[in-house]
Amino acid sequence: xxxxxxxxKPLKKPITIKDIAERLKVSVATVSRALRGSTEIKPExxxxxxxxxxxxxxxxxxxxxxxxxxxxxxxxxVVPTINRFFWSNSISGIENIAYKENYKVMIFQSGESYKKExxxxxxxxxxxxxxxxxxxxxxxxxxxxxxxVMNRGIPVTLFERVTESIKxxxxxxxxxxxxxxxxxxxxxxxxxxxxxxxxxxxLEVCRERLAGYRAALREQGIAPDPxxxxxxxxxxxxxxxxxxxxxxxxxxKPDALFCFADIIAIGALHAAHNLGISVPxxxxxAGFGDDIxxxxxxxxxxxxxxxxxxxxxxxxxxxxxxxxxxEVQEDCDCISVKPTLMxxxxx
Amino acid sequence: xxxxxxxxKPLKKPITIKDIAERLKVSVATVSRALRGSTEIKPExxxxxxxxxxxxxxxxxxxxxxxxxxxxxxxxxVVPTINRFFWSNSISGIENIAYKENYKVMIFQSGESYKKExxxxxxxxxxxxxxxxxxxxxxxxxxxxxxxVMNRGIPVTLFERVTESIKxxxxxxxxxxxxxxxxxxxxxxxxxxxxxxxxxxxLEVCRERLAGYRAALREQGIAPDPxxxxxxxxxxxxxxxxxxxxxxxxxxKPDALFCFADIIAIGALHAAHNLGISVPxxxxxAGFGDDIxxxxxxxxxxxxxxxxxxxxxxxxxxxxxxxxxxEVQEDCDCISVKPTLMxxxxx
DNA sequence: GTGAAAGCGCTAACAA
DNA sequence: TTGTTAGCGCTTTCAC
Numbered sequence: 001x002x003x004x005x006x007x008x009k010p011l012k013k014p015i016t017i018k019d020i021a022e023r024l025k026v027s028v029a030t031v032s033r034a035l036r037g038s039t040e041i042k043p044e045x046x047x048x049x050x051x052x053x054x055x056x057x058x059x060x061x062x063x064x065x066x067x068x069x070x071x072x073x074x075x076x077x078v079v080p081t082i083n084r085f086f087w088s089n090s091i092s093g094i095e096n097i098a099y100k101e102n103y104k105v106m107i108f109q110s111g112e113s114y115k116k117e118x119x120x121x122x123x124x125x126x127x128x129x130x131x132x133x134x135x136x137x138x139x140x141x142x143x144x145x146x147x148x149v150m151n152r153g154i155p156v157t158l159f160e161r162v163t164e165s166i167k168x169x170x171x172x173x174x175x176x177x178x179x180x181x182x183x184x185x186x187x188x189x190x191x192x193x194x195x196x197x198x199x200x201x202x203l204e205v206c207r208e209r210l211a212g213y214r215a216a217l218r219e220q221g222i223a224p225d226p227x228x229x230x231x232x233x234x235x236x237x238x239x240x241x242x243x244x245x246x247x248x249x250x251x252x253k254p255d256a257l258f259c260f261a262d263i264i265a266i267g268a269l270h271a272a273h274n275l276g277i278s279v280p281x282x283x284x285x286a287g288f289g290d291d292i293x294x295x296x297x298x299x300x301x302x303x304x305x306x307x308x309x310x311x312x313x314x315x316x317x318x319x320x321x322x323x324x325x326x327e328v329q330e331d332c333d334c335i336s337v338k339p340t341l342m343x344x345x346x347x
Numbered sequence: 348x349x350x351x352x353x354x355x356k357p358l359k360k361p362i363t364i365k366d367i368a369e370r371l372k373v374s375v376a377t378v379s380r381a382l383r384g385s386t387e388i389k390p391e392x393x394x395x396x397x398x399x400x401x402x403x404x405x406x407x408x409x410x411x412x413x414x415x416x417x418x419x420x421x422x423x424x425v426v427p428t429i430n431r432f433f434w435s436n437s438i439s440g441i442e443n444i445a446y447k448e449n450y451k452v453m454i455f456q457s458g459e460s461y462k463k464e465x466x467x468x469x470x471x472x473x474x475x476x477x478x479x480x481x482x483x484x485x486x487x488x489x490x491x492x493x494x495x496v497m498n499r500g501i502p503v504t505l506f507e508r509v510t511e512s513i514k515x516x517x518x519x520x521x522x523x524x525x526x527x528x529x530x531x532x533x534x535x536x537x538x539x540x541x542x543x544x545x546x547x548x549x550l551e552v553c554r555e556r557l558a559g560y561r562a563a564l565r566e567q568g569i570a571p572d573p574x575x576x577x578x579x580x581x582x583x584x585x586x587x588x589x590x591x592x593x594x595x596x597x598x599x600k601p602d603a604l605f606c607f608a609d610i611i612a613i614g615a616l617h618a619a620h621n622l623g624i625s626v627p628x629x630x631x632x633a634g635f636g637d638d639i640x641x642x643x644x645x646x647x648x649x650x651x652x653x654x655x656x657x658x659x660x661x662x663x664x665x666x667x668x669x670x671x672x673x674e675v676q677e678d679c680d681c682i683s684v685k686p687t688l689m690x691x692x693x694x
Numbered sequence: 695g696t697g698a699a700a701g702c703g704c705t706a707a708c709a710a
Numbered sequence: 711t712t713g714t715t716a717g718c719g720c721t722t723t724c725a726c
Contacts, residue, residue, distance in 0.1 A: 014499065016719055027697045032721060042695060059499070062473040063414040064719035068702045072410075082438065082454070088430040095456070099463075104470055107429070107454040109442070116446075123451055126409040152361065152406070237643065270643050296584070296617050298645035363703055374713045379705060389711060411703035415718045697726080702719105709714075 093312020179212025240267025440659020526559025587614025646692030
């Protein structure tokens, strides 16, 4: 019953270009050229090779190919999580462009862990991908791993979660403008006690959103109040809910909430419902990101829409440009994308 | 201005084990052994190698390593999309196990396209991954690509979207039981005109859910009615919405909806709201999958919860087992996981 | 147009 | 414990 089968895997060893060459009595070089569609080859020879490859059920070994050509036609993408709409949709945008240019996309998630991000980036570089698009984890404050990769000649494009300290192509949301605009919207709705639920200050994204919020207040002569600025370290529905419960125990309750991410706002909305708080009458709630859920919850969430798919496309274009140009990236641009205010029922 | 910089990439060529060997006046074999933590090596030698590697800023070339060792320590995962909770959460489960065993996970999405699935699987195999976990696209009805990969000695585990025609490890939801249970729940709520919105029959998943629905009806003496069975080919919020609009033009309106996926149910819920249909009084709506959104919409959606994270973990365990055992997979098991009914406000 | 040959960087017998 | 020596399968000069 538990006797091992004598010949485990069907280890008839794979067909290589050498096999094709021998059968055809040509050199491996010729076969290689034919397979790669090189021009300097006689059409008949090429056809013969292609036919033989098919007959023998030949499959190229990409490892060998990449090793000797020093090109993999693969780009690596690192995001904090694929579990949220913004990230997964960005990736679709990246793939959309990459596949057109015949590049494959390898997706990795850091899970917001710096350690895992390090590992992934190192693996990617050691696997000789042609380029990397990365959005930093919330824990990342040291960027040596990126410098190292770039020094090794691998182009890197920073995406959304970026840092000023690295000179390379970047694409980000104009978080300052977006946060300012949505705060102004709240102010225009006659809200004065607007609480900002922000994310970890280690992220530029979060700092910018906070700054935009403050700027809008100041313009209305309202001095930013530390009590009205909450800093979260976790991104989840639950933290949004817990926060609102804490806020509601205060003497002076807020009349509006601007959350740095939809996921937080949705959690808050849910908790508000359970606490019997009427939205938007008693409390207006706004998010950021236009998560796909935001349109479907009730009341539908007011938020800033980020064109994630297009941002992914742009990132891919920038990276492919760096790869193909093979230039130093010193002079690369930083693109800032304006988000769009989506006014819905929650404000 | 547009003059190219003379030295493009910093092409100081990478340090290899040969460089380390020369500096240390040992052989490359020794260096290789030290780096891989082989036991048959003198501790001092090992230390010296490690130190030199660090000093020289050595980074291993995984391509070369995999090429010669014929192991990559990478498993490939192919899913229709990472954009939905079930899939992204399954992947987290896979990663959770894989990383513990020191395997990296490469994620790919087929976008529900058979052609792209083919390409991805071929690339994965040609990149000599150690194993593949795959959930088929909705278009996939031919499984030769999987047979081919398995014949080449690469273990494959089928995940959720499977086929009977391939003998290998599989893990699926018990869709029949789940669909039957949720339909029974609807019946218990005194619904008799229950419409099933199903997915493409090409997917076993969808056929099973339909079968479960029918079985529940039959047990109550209700004959399945083709007019009450709708087949969708797209998975999106919009199709859910459009469908309910069509249904509502009928003379005899349904009193319940069992959608084969939450995303459809959520779209329907949204459309119902816009049409002024009261849920659940006039129309009960149930989904399948317990998408993260389902808990937060109003009314909260009744659905079947699939333990996606755990299913991912199990898939990874099965695959790793096949990889490590290096056995033929003929006798592999097929695990079927029972989903859990989550009764909420929509029914 | 084609072939010969030298690698790409690493692993893995087999010897020593 | 270490070194020698073939490769792994493919690409890419450089001749012919």
